[in-house]
Each structure stands twice: as C-alpha cells, then as structure tokens.
Amino acid sequence: MASVAVPSLAHDSQMSSRARVVSAIQRQGAFIALAALIIFGVVRYGPSFYSVYNIFDAFLNNNTYYALIALGMTFVIITGGIDLSVGSVAVLAAVAAARLSVYGFGPALAGAVLIGLVAGLINGGLIARFGLQPFVVTLAMLLAARGAALTLSGNAPVMVDFAQGFTQLGTMRVGPLPMPVLITAVLYLLGVLLLNRTRFGRHVLAIGGNEEGARLAGIPVGRTLVAVYSMSGALAGLAGVFLAALSFSGSPTGAIGWELSAIAAVVVGGTLLTGGVGSVGSTLVGVLLLGLIFVTLNFERGQGTFQLNPFWENFIRGAFLLIVVVFQSRLARRLDVSG
Amino acid sequence: MSEPVIPAVGEQAGPSRLLDFSTPRLSDFLRTYSSLVALAALVIFNIVFTPNFLSVGTFNANMTQVATIVIVAVGMTFVIATGGIDLSVGSLMAIAGVLAPMFLLDAQQFGAPAVGLALAIVVPLIATTVLGAFNGTLVTVVGLQPIIATLVLYLGGRGIAQLLVSGELRELRNLGSPLIWTFEFIGLGQVFGIRFQIIIMLVVVVVAMWVLRATTFGRYVLATGGNPAAARLAGVPVNQVKMAVYCISGFLAGLAGLVVVAINRSSDPHRVGEYMELDAIAAVAVGGTPLMGGRATILGTFIGAMIIQFLRFTLIAHNIPDGITRIVIAGAIVVAVLAQRQRSS
Numbered sequence: 001m002a003s004v005a006v007p008s009l010a011h012d013s014q015m016s017s018r019a020r021v022v023s024a025i026q027r028q029g030a031f032i033a034l035a036a037l038i039i040f041g042v043v044r045y046g047p048s049f050y051s052v053y054n055i056f057d058a059f060l061n062n063n064t065y066y067a068l069i070a071l072g073m074t075f076v077i078i079t080g081g082i083d084l085s086v087g088s089v090a091v092l093a094a095v096a097a098a099r100l101s102v103y104g105f106g107p108a109l110a111g112a113v114l115i116g117l118v119a120g121l122i123n124g125g126l127i128a129r130f131g132l133q134p135f136v137v138t139l140a141m142l143l144a145a146r147g148a149a150l151t152l153s154g155n156a157p158v159m160v161d162f163a164q165g166f167t168q169l170g171t172m173r174v175g176p177l178p179m180p181v182l183i184t185a186v187l188y189l190l191g192v193l194l195l196n197r198t199r200f201g202r203h204v205l206a207i208g209g210n211e212e213g214a215r216l217a218g219i220p221v222g223r224t225l226v227a228v229y230s231m232s233g234a235l236a237g238l239a240g241v242f243l244a245a246l247s248f249s250g251s252p253t254g255a256i257g258w259e260l261s262a263i264a265a266v267v268v269g270g271t272l273l274t275g276g277v278g279s280v281g282s283t284l285v286g287v288l289l290l291g292l293i294f295v296t297l298n299f300e301r302g303q304g305t306f307q308l309n310p311f312w313e314n315f316i317r318g319a320f321l322l323i324v325v326v327f328q329s330r331l332a333r334r335l336d337v338s339g
Numbered sequence: 340m341s342e343p344v345i346p347a348v349g350e351q352a353g354p355s356r357l358l359d360f361s362t363p364r365l366s367d368f369l370r371t372y373s374s375l376v377a378l379a380a381l382v383i384f385n386i387v388f389t390p391n392f393l394s395v396g397t398f399n400a401n402m403t404q405v406a407t408i409v410i411v412a413v414g415m416t417f418v419i420a421t422g423g424i425d426l427s428v429g430s431l432m433a434i435a436g437v438l439a440p441m442f443l444l445d446a447q448q449f450g451a452p453a454v455g456l457a458l459a460i461v462v463p464l465i466a467t468t469v470l471g472a473f474n475g476t477l478v479t480v481v482g483l484q485p486i487i488a489t490l491v492l493y494l495g496g497r498g499i500a501q502l503l504v505s506g507e508l509r510e511l512r513n514l515g516s517p518l519i520w521t522f523e524f525i526g527l528g529q530v531f532g533i534r535f536q537i538i539i540m541l542v543v544v545v546v547a548m549w550v551l552r553a554t555t556f557g558r559y560v561l562a563t564g565g566n567p568a569a570a571r572l573a574g575v576p577v578n579q580v581k582m583a584v585y586c587i588s589g590f591l592a593g594l595a596g597l598v599v600v601a602i603n604r605s606s607d608p609h610r611v612g613e614y615m616e617l618d619a620i621a622a623v624a625v626g627g628t629p630l631m632g633g634r635a636t637i638l639g640t641f642i643g644a645m646i647i648q649f650l651r652f653t654l655i656a657h658n659i660p661d662g663i664t665r666i667v668i669a670g671a672i673v674v675a676v677l678a679q680r681q682r683s684s
Contacts, residue, residue: 082486126673133631135424136624136676139617140669147665155661252662260426260490273484311501318495322477325491329482 029328030269030282034289037296045299052176054295061246063291064180065090065255067284068239070262071191072120072232074283077266078195079228080208080275081127081134085141086236087258089119091251092149093240098158098250101166108166112244113237119145120233124226134229142259149252157251160244169245180242187235191280204228208275264317265290268324293320373678374627374642381649389656399534403602405648406540407432407595409641412619412626413547414588416640419623420551421584422564422632423478423485428592428619430496431470432612435463435596437500440509440606443522456521464593470496471589475582489585493616500608511604519604526601536598543591548637560584564632621647621668625675646671 041049048054069086076083093112100108119141126137160166172179195201203224206214215221239258244250263273269286271278297316385392411428418425442459470492477488511519528535551557559580562570571577592612600606620630626643628635650671654664 130677130680132673132676132680133629135620135630137673139620139624140672142617142669143621143672144666144669147662147667147669150662150665151660152662260493263486264490264494267487273486309502309505311498311506313498315495315498315502318491318493318498321487321494322491325483325487326477326481 030285030289030324033324034285034292037289037292041292041296041299045303049299056176056178056181059291059295060181061178063287064184064242065239066258066261066265066291067184067287068187068235068242069232069258070265070283070287071188071280072235073259073262073266074191074269074271074278074280075195075204075228076134076232077263077271077273078204078208078275078278079225080211081225081228082138082263082273083120083123083229083232084135084138084259085119085123085145086232086239086262087255088142088145088149089116089233089236090240090243090258091253091255092116092119092145092152093237094244094254095149095153095158095240095250095252097166097241097244098160099152101244102161102164104164105166105169108244109238109241112241113234116237116240117230117234120230120236121226123233124229127229128222128225138229146252149250153250153252155252157249157253159249162248167245167248169242180246183238187238188280188284195280200224200227205276205278208277210276261290264321268321270328289324290317290320293317374625374639374646374675377675378642378646378649381646381653385649385653385656389653392656395532399537401648401652402537402540403534404652405644406534406536407598408615408618408622408648409540409644410543410591410595410598411588411615412622412640412644413543413637414584414591415616415619416623416626416628416635416637417547417551417560417584418485418588419620419628419630420560420564420632420635421581422567423581423584424489424620424630425471425474425585425588425592426486426489426616427470427474427492427496428588428595429612429615430493430500431467431589431592432596432599432615433500433608434470434496434503435467435593436600436606436611437503437509437608438463438466439522439597439600440511441503443511443519444509459522460525460597463597464590467593467596468586468590471586471592472582474589475585478585479578479581497608500611504606504608506608508608509606511600511606523601523604526598526603536602539594539598543594544637544641551635551637556580556583561633561635564635566633618644618647621672625672627675627679629679643675646675 069090073083073086093116096115097108097112100111123134123138123141126132127134169179174182177185195204203214203219203221206217206219207221207224211221240250240255243255247254265286266278266283267273267286268289269279269282269284271282293316294313297312391397411432415425415428439459439462442455442462474485474489474492477483477491478485481488511523524535525539526536530538551560559570559575562573562575563577563580567577592615595615596611599611622644623640624630624643625646626636626639626641628639647668650668651664654667655661659667
C-alpha cells in the first residue's frame with residue numbers, strides 16, 4: 001500500500017497519504033455504525049438475532065448480489081469512473097442462466113458470467129478507446145442489457161430447470177455458510193489482494209488519483225480500464241447467476257436500481273467518487289451496514305414497536321444514506337482543516 | 340485517447356472557455372447540426388414508410404410522449420452545464436403527482452373551488468422547488484458529489500410520494516367536477532388545436548434558451564461548469580448558481596409531474612416519473628451537452644429528446660419488439676456521443 005508508484009507525482013503521493021488517513025477514518029465511521037447496530041441487535045432481540053438462520057440466510061445470503069456488484073463497482077469508482085449498467089447486466093445474466101440451466105450448473109454459470117464479461121468489455125472498450133464518459137456509456141449499456149434481457153426472455157420470467165442441479169447453489173452449504181456467501185467471501189478476499197498487493201491494483205489507484213499522470217508514468221491506462229469494467233460486468237453476471245439460482249427464475253424486470261444500491265454501499269463504506277482512494281474492505285462494511293439496517297427494521301416490526309408499511313423502505317434508505325454521507329463529509333472536512 | 344478525461348480537468352480548458360461567451364450561437368448550432376440531420380432523416384423515413392405518420396393523432400401522440408421528457412431534460416441541462424447531475428427528478432415528479440390530487444379532491448374545504456385548484460398547482464411546484472433547494476444544499480453547503488446528493492432524494496423522494504398516499508393510486512376521473520376539468524387542461528386541453536402541454540414545453544424551451552444565452556445567470560451557469568475555481572475568482576457566485584440550477588430542475592420536474600397526472604387523470608406514486616432521470620440524461624447527452632459541464636445547448640436537448648422519441652416511435656410502428664427497441668436506442672446514444680466527440684476534437 002505504501003508505494004503508489006507514480007514517479008512523476010511526488011506531490012500527489014504526499015496528498016494520497018493524507019487521503020489515505022481520510023479514508024481510514026471514513027471507513028471506521030461506517031465500521032463503528034455497523035458494530036453499534038450489531039450490538040444493539042444482539043442486546044435487544046437476543047438469540048434469534050444471532051441465530052445461524054438470521055446471520056447466514058436472512059442477512060448474508062440476501063446481500064450477496066449487492067456485495068458482488070459493489071465489489072466490481074469499487075474498482076470502477078476508484079479509477080474515477082462509474083458503472084450504471086450492473087443491475088441490467090445482472091438481469092440479463094439471470095435470464096441467460098435460467099435459459100442455460102437445462103445444461104446444468106457449469107454451462108449456466110459460464111454462459112452468464114461470459115455475458116457479463118462481454119458487456120463490461122464493451123463498456124471498458126468504449127470508455128478507454130474513445131474517451132467517452134463512463135456515465136453515458138454505462139447508461140447506454142443499462143438500456144441495452146435490459147433490452148437484451150427482454151428479448152432473450154420473450155418479455156416474461158424464465159423458470160430455471162430443476163432437474164439438472166442448477167438450483168443446488170441455493171441449498172449447498174459448507175459448515176454454516178451457504179455457498180453464495182462462501183463464494184462472495186472468497187471473491188472479496190481476492191479483491192483485497194488484487195487492489196493492495198498487485199501491480200494491477202496500484203495501477204487502478206494511480207489512474208483514479210491522476211489519469212494523465214498515470215499515462216505519462218507509462219501505466220497502461222486503457223488496458224487497466226477495460227479490465228476494471230470487464231471485472232464489474234463479470235461480477236454482475238455472477239450476481240445474476242445467484243439471483244436466478246435462488247429465485248428459481250430469470251425475470252427481465254428485476255434488479256431495478258441495483259446499480260444505485262451498489263454505489264450507495266461503496267460510498268457509505270467510505271470510497272470517494274472522485275477516485276484514487278478506496279478499499280474493498282470498506283465496501284463490504286457498506287454493504288453489510290445497508291443490509292443490516294433492514295434486518296433490524298424487520299426485527300423491530302416483529303416486536304410490534306411500530307407498524308411499518310413497506311413504503312417506509314425507500315424513505316429510510318434515502319434518509320440513512322443522507323445521514324451517513326453527511327457524517328462522512330463532516331469527518332473528511334474536519335480532517336482536511338486540521339491536516 | 341488524446342483528450343484527458345480527468346474530473347479535475349478545468350485548468351487547460353477553463354479560462355479560454357470563460358471568455359467564450361461571445362459566440363455561443365454558432366458553436367451551439369454546429370453542435371446541434373448533426374442531430375438535426377438525424378432527426379430530419381427519422382421524420383423523412385417515417386413520412387415515406389410509416390402509414391398515417393402525417394396525421395394530427397400521430398403528431399399529438401409523439402409530442403405528448405416527448406413533452407414531459409423535454410421539460411425535465413431542460414432542467415437537467417442546466418444542472419449538467421454546471422458539472423452536476425440530478426437523479427431525483429423522477430421521484431420529484433411523483434411527489435408533485437401525489438400532492439396535486441390532495442388539493443383537487445378536497446377542494447371544497449378551501450372555500451372557493453378556485454382556491455383548491457390554485458393550491459393543486461402551486462403547492463406541488465413549491466414543494467419540488469424546495470426539494471431541489473435541498474439537493475442544492477447538499478451539493479453546495481455539505482459538499483456532496485451531485486450523484487450521491489441527488490441519490491438521497493431519488494430513493495427517499497419516491498418513499499415520500501408513496502407515504503403521502505400510503506402507496507395508493509389516486510383517481511381524478513369520474514368526479515365530474517368542472518374543477519377537475521380545469522386541472523386536466525394542463526395535460527389534455529388544446530389551444531388553437533395544439534395540446535396545452537406542448538405549449539408548456541415550448542415555453543419552457545424558449546425561456547430556457549433565453550436564460551442560458553442572454554442572461555448573466557446563463558453565463559454564470561456555463562462558467563461554473565467550465566471551471567468552478569476560475570469562476571469563483573472571477574466573481575461568479577458559484578454556490579448560488581448551483582443552488583439555483585437544482586431549484587430549476589426541481590421546479591421543472593414538478594411541472595412535468597403535474598402534466599403526467601393531468602394526462603393520466605390519476606396519480607400512481609410508484610409509476611409517475613419512473614426512469615425519467617435516464618430519459619432526461621439521455622436526451623441531454625444525445626443533444627450534445629457534455630456531461631462534464633461548461634457547455635450546454637437547450638435546443639440540442641430538445642432535439643435529442645425528439646430523436647429518441649421518433650426512434651422509439653419508428654421502431655414500435657414497424658413492429659420491432661420492445662427489447663430490440665431499447666438496444667437500438669442505447670446504440671443511438673453511444674453513436675451520438677461518439678459523433679460529438681469526434682467533432683469537438
């Protein structure tokens with residue numbers, strides 16, 4: 001981590017050491033909130049809150065989709081970009097996986113992830129080769145992938161094939177861990193290593209810090225960007241496979257707004273949208289925090305404290321996002337003044 | 340590849356752009372020229388190949404579809420010109436949409452029905468403008484990035500709309516009251532055979548063109564987007580300008596919400612304004628306003644929205660499935676921004 005090796009950016013590397021401190025504090029902000037919420041839940045709701053079912057199924061397993069696309073989104077955002085297409089790509093992949101499920105799990109997985117990868121390649125290619133803005137390119141992909149999902153599904157949900165074992169993904173466990181949770185955890189571990197321990201990770205951070213500087217320093221900016229968007233697409237594809245396997249169908253109208261949930265999780269974790277700063281671990285904290293809010297609300301509803309009609313959900317999501325980001329910007333600003 | 344696309348760009352392009360006020364007309368025209376050709380091609384194709392294209396019904400159908408998108412996209416153009424983005428427009432439309440029926444349906448309690456009607460129009464517009472100011476406050480005072488700042492109301496605003504009516508659809512029809520009819524005029528009325536909402540759209544476009552080209556505020560908007568630091572040094576009240584554009588966007592989203600509710604004669608808090616942020620941003624991008632700010636063309640946005648609408652109409656009229664239609668529109672957006680990029684470099 002210590003060497004964000006961009007020779008021509010001596011001034012910038014000083015900046016980034018301060019920026020790293022900012023991000024550490026922001027990360028802790030979300031982490032503190034997460035810890036507080038967990039303690040609150042354990043004290044208030046007792047054993048049913050920390051039961052295996054609640055932790056691994058109701059909470060973790062239901063958040064693997066967001067976790068996967070937020071992982072890819074983290075790399076994209078660190079380069080200073082954004083990927084609005086992930087929700088649609090996940091839906092396209094879910095439809096493809098459901099269609100391919102008659103051939104068994106392997107082909108369905110490979111096909112769906114490949115489709116996500118190709119979508120990401122197109123995004124990355126247009127952004128890197130032609131210098132188009134990530135926001136517009138991935139907005140177009142959002143529309144195109146949704147259109148492709150509608151076409152591939154014939155405008156109706158596609159049921160998965162139960163005979164060839166595709167849905168086993170949802171029932172397999174390793175110890176207490178459902179398979180999707182395990183896969184997601186492994187990928188996060190790989191993500192941490194990729195960002196912090198590899199040359200590719202340093203390139204990603206350098207591009208987000210100063211794209212032109214990175215270019216001048218001989219970093220293969222175009223290739224790195226293509227790789228980052230491809231990764232985001234492939235992870236969205238995998239999220240689509242999980243969605244199809246766990247919901248037994250690929251619905252062309254699902255997963256609306258996932259991209260914004262993922263962006264919210266990345267930002268809540270403490271990664272800055274300006275790029276150059278961020279961490280995979282903090283994104284995981286962001287995903288868990290946003291997920292746990294809803295588990296907690298459900299418990300509170302179960303206790304009969306208040307009658308929450310489902311329409312509070314959007315309102316609470318918005319209000320919570322507001323509180324966290326305002327809190328973070330306060331922290332960052334205070335540090336900015338004192339530093 | 341040669342053009343560095345860095346968020347912190349400003350320095351190279353900024354100062355000269357600040358002085359570029361004198362000739363926006365010509366460059367505006369050149370940027371919108373290729374999109375005009377595309378629009379003309381679409382219209383000609385339809386005249387030749389689509390039966391009944393040149394009818395009042397078809398014209399009204401297309402303009403009805405495009406009017407609300409244009410109204411919202413004009414506000415979006417101002418926001419994008421300052422280097423921002425407003426994801427909350429669809430949710431603000433829904434809020435305006437649920438507020439209006441509250442005053443219409445309980446109009447009796449305001450004494451004169453006219454008071455109820457006035458409130459049904461004024462209160463939603465004030466509400467969405469205030470919510471726009473909320474967006475602006477998050478961007479300027481709190482210092483959040485526009486995507487995140489407006490994501491708050493994208494999520495929360497839809498929730499507010501749903502909560503205000505407990506998620507229920509409000510019907511305006513079957514009430515038979517002349518009051519309702521007056522409100523419906525916003526969406527369905529006609530002046531000299533032209534739908535009133537089309538007139539609203541044209542007024543919004545013309546006023547916005549004038550504001551952006553001929554007023555100090557318009558120059559401030561472009562200067563703010565071109566290089567905020569330089570603009571601030573040059574005495575531009577950057578924060579007030581940003582605040583104002585989010586208010587404008589909120590106001591126009593509210594107006595579009597009223598139009599939608601008046602057309603539908605009902606208000607569905609889940610559906611009103613859904614995907615509007617995407618349609619509006621696409622119209623702005625196709626129209627030739629770069630998303631990094633500093634340049635903007637209202638006419639381009641209008642044409643961009645028309646291109647997307649006519650493209651959609653053409654494909655649907657020729658029985659192309661919905662899925663393919665979306666892919667083609669996505670392709671058109673990419674081609675449009677590619678064409679603009681090549682012209683500008």
